[in-house]
Amino acid sequence: MKKHLYLTLLTAAPIILSLNNGCNAESQKDSKQVAAAPSPRHTKNLNLSIFLDLSDRIDPKKYANETMEIYQRDLGYINSLAEAFQNHVNKTKISSMNETMQIFFEPEPKSKEINELAKQMKFIFDKSTVTPAKIASIVPVYTSSAKEIYQTALKENKFIGADIWTFFKNKVKDQCILPNHQNVLVVLTDGYMYHQENLLKVGNQTSYLSPELIRTAKLNAPDFDKKMSTGKFGFIPATSGLQELSVLVIGINPQKGKPFEEDVIKKYWSDWLTEMGVTNFQIKGIDLPTYMDSIIKKAIANK
Template sequence: MKARIIRLLLLFSALLIISCDKKSKDGNNSNSAKQPATTRKDNLNISILLDLSDRIDPVKHANQGMDFYKRDLGYIEAIVKGFETHLRSKPVRQDNDDIQVYFEPEPLNSEINSLAKKLKFSFTKDNTTKASILKISKQYNLASNEIYKLAIKNSEYIGSDIWGFFKNKVNDYCIKSNHRNILFILTDGYVYHRYSKFTEGSRSSYITPEFLKALKLNTSSFQTVMMRNDYGFVKANDNLSDLEVIVLGVNPAKGNPFEGDVINEYWVKWLKEMGVKQPIMKPIPADLPSNLESIIQSHINRNKIHVDR
């Protein structure tokens, strides 16, 4: 009888240990669900490539609604606000986020280059404070306004080598491991620079209004014509699958109702051939920043729960 009681006690103790162990594991799983480990998607690396060609000239490309350089400034403001929201959405200990501005080629005005350096921010757990986050918008508003003012005043528009930027710099400048890499390109959609102008068969490293006009892509069958002749940009890079690209400010020339669609076709085909999975052209033609602000910020902070800090 005594032996039987001892066996029952041992069995009860074993069941109790198993039950406690299971609860402990369940509890740990529950905590893990509430506080997931940091992933690459929690780290943002945002780059903004500015096209400072004559498209920003308020005289040559006057617009009654809003000058195009002012639209750029509005887009930049929306991007920066989205970045700030991202920083406030996660604990400081997880911060590993960057935002910066680039030009290609480097502007001739050294003052513009100095201003651009002030727009490079890198946040980690060691330097992030509420004050440092609030500083971003102020710095970007002041410096970006001055950059455009100087570029317009100098009126030395040498073009924008977007093709060359993708060939030579995008990997080093815009892609960081363990980050969600987003490149915003502010441009009218035309790509031209005298040092990167060439063709390979029916492909080119550039497009201009005159170039597209010569191809006679001015009917609703433009896609068929482009596919048949293999029109498009020469591929400048490979394996950009770790980069998101969003193009803002496209401004097609007047006279061809399909010009914007042709520009879109060139860009999307080019970016996809280089490995960019879902390039975004928003919208065509260029819209007011107030209409795009929520779209830009929502894309930056998709699936984010805002936690103010």
């Protein structure tokens, strides 16, 4: 009986060893998979630029919105952007830190107060300047300074328009793109472009877009896409070589009662950005900040 038991154990031993080796192999495999999991750290530094369109689109008297005024929505978007940037900085290794966030206008505001506030909103973090207190100040500074900027603009009540086309022509390459960075430009605008000192026109391509232009060209129709392509309607390319730039346009706000106006505006922007070399862009309508928050943070996180 003992001999029979001994033989049985000898016979079973290779099977047990084989099973153990299999379990060890699976365990090692799992360990390798865990070890190979991507790190939550960022691989690229972030260069975040925000363009504020302080034209009459933010005027609550001219463009009232019962749900939430336009300028209040802008402030919500800006708060989300500040939170996204602060989260990014908190997850970045100090040894490789080189993060930037700033705001732009075009033309520059004549208000000294607005220009001073804009300076306060420029953050540059590297290993020699970063501190916990400075990181923690990002959201409070952006929240309070942005609010003051909009209040000042509304109080002065001098809306001369925003020259977005010239901003792309003269400043985007030099000031919004850094080498070896994730370069993101966020434009807060209703999608129309107009500035009294920049009204270029070459054929059906222009440096501006207004409700009147869309109406005159009869683009607000179901076949707007075909009309625009056939007639070569669009923005004149302001520059080229923007492959290293991601663009997020927020706030497209067409005139009421124009069913295809938003589509026309988005096509103008989409064609324009594509012609200038931008391959990664999103063009969003005017939504409540609560709904736009996740879109903004995913765009900044590059997800």
